[in-house]
Amino acid sequence: MEQLWITLPALAPDYSGVCSAMFDLGGICVIHDASGCTGNYTGYDEPRWYGSSSKIFCSGLREIDAVLGRDDKLIDNVIKAGEVINPTMYTVIGSPVPMVIGSDMKGIAYEIEERTGIPSFGFDTNGLGLYNKGVSMAMCELIRRFTKISEEKISRGINILGTTPLDLSANENADDLNEKIQQFGFQIVGRMMMGAKIQQIEDLAKAEVNLVVTESGMEAAKLLKRKFGIPYVVGMPLGNEMDVWEALEKTLQDKTDRVLCDERKDGDILIVGEQVLANSIRRAILNKNPEAKVCVGSMFGLNKQIAGEGDLNIAGEESLVELLYSGKYKVLVGDPLMEDLLSEECNVRMVKLPHVALSSKLYWDDALHLLREEMNQLIDEIIN
Numbered sequence: 069m070e071q072l073w074i075t076l077p078a079l080a081p082d083y084s085g086v087c088s089a090m091f092d093l094g095g096i097c098v099i100h101d102a103s104g105c106t107g108n109y110t111g112y113d114e115p116r117w118y119g120s121s122s123k124i125f126c127s128g129l130r131e132i133d134a135v136l137g138r139d140d141k142l143i144d145n146v147i148k149a150g151e152v153i154n155p156t157m158y159t160v161i162g163s164p165v166p167m168v169i170g171s172d173m174k175g176i177a178y179e180i181e182e183r184t185g186i187p188s189f190g191f192d193t194n195g196l197g198l199y200n201k202g203v204s205m206a207m208c209e210l211i212r213r214f215t216k217i218s219e220e221k222i223s224r225g226i227n228i229l230g231t232t233p234l235d236l237s238a239n240e241n242a243d244d245l246n247e248k249i250q251q252f253g254f255q256i257v258g259r260m261m262m263g264a265k266i267q268q269i270e271d272l273a274k275a276e277v278n279l280v281v282t283e284s285g286m287e288a289a290k291l292l293k294r295k296f297g298i299p300y301v302v303g304m305p306l307g308n309e310m311d312v313w314e315a316l317e318k319t320l321q322d323k324t325d326r327v328l329c330d331e332r333k334d335g336d337i338l339i340v341g342e343q344v345l346a347n348s349i350r351r352a353i354l355n356k357n358p359e360a361k362v363c364v365g366s367m368f369g370l371n372k373q374i375a376g377e378g379d380l381n382i383a384g385e386e387s388l389v390e391l392l393y394s395g396k397y398k399v400l401v402g403d404p405l406m407e408d409l410l411s412e413e414c415n416v417r418m419v420k421l422p423h424v425a426l427s428s429k430l431y432w433d434d435a436l437h438l439l440r441e442e443m444n445q446l447i448d449e450i451i452n
């Protein structure tokens with residue numbers, strides 16, 4: 069019964085992750101669906117949508133089109149839209165119905181590029197995968213397509229990997245991160261994906277180090293390491309914590325990859341959310357109280373490469389409820405909607421940390437500023 073969710077809403081899907089990644093690049097994104105998936109993304113998974121000028125389209129897939137396999141109709145309509153908009157690229161994105169009828173999204177993108185000469189991408193997303201995988205797929209495809217080999221290295225050049233409003237919201241977190249990085253003497257080469265431009269993606273190989281701030285950026289960091297030899301640090305800077313900045317300095321010197329993650333000390337505090345952020349919160353807690361017992365859990369798939377031994381892959385709502393009523397934990401750090409899973413019987417105190425990929429617009433205006441004093445206050449609230 070892991071897939072039966074009664075209290076919590078559905079998590080942001082893979083096609084929303086792709087759209088989020090492509091948002092700032094000046095292209096056309098077309099979700100191949102009947103309109104429900106497009107509405108889900110624009111209405112619930114994209115805090116930047118209101119007042120934006122990003123070009124997100126629905127293919128208007130109808131039953132007869134699915135029955136007849138009218139890919140030519142989709143291709144023609146996409147090209148007609150491009151003649152009006154003059155996009156930098158085309159992206160066609162799958163949904164559940166194209167998955168069922170076997171639509172070849174990559175083949176459709178190839179045909180569009182053949183006819184227009186404009187870079188085109190196809191993603192076989194299906195709505196069953198989660199947003200972090202969609203963001204990751206898009207980032208890696210963009211790197212494979214655009215990033216150029218370069219002998220030039222920018223001194224203290226850095227790429228930021230994994231910024232998405234589904235994790236960081238659309239408040240000033242991305243801007244705060246950029247500003248803080250520059251304050252520590254780094255020069256930003258590329259940002260993926262909030263604030264991304266094609267020129268930045270072309271120049272990614274000029275950086276000396278990559279900073280991975282969410283799990284979504286992990287595969288891109290590994291790809292850049294394989295292709296261009298750029299080492300990476302995995303961690304999200306929080307409040308006045310210095311761990312990430314110290315790790316970046318060490319990696320600049322010894323070119324060694326670093327994942328900022330502590331081992332699980334089971335009991336007392338359970339952090340459920342985006343994995344890199346949860347790891348960073350755990351480190352901040354342990355920096356203040358080395359004896360604290362803190363465990364990290366992910367409902368978006370646990371990436372073992374950046375997990376502490378014994379961290380939890382929480383497969384669904386039922387598994388989370390079992391943990392909360394196990395008697396092991398006194399504090400739950402997670403999205404405010406998780407409070408509905410608690411009762412006096414389980415005796416767990418809730419510390420709220422909104423996550424757009426779970427609670428959507430309900431709390432995205434309440435998202436914390438991760439690099440400001442309010443994050444230090446959250447750490448104190450967890451400990452006390």
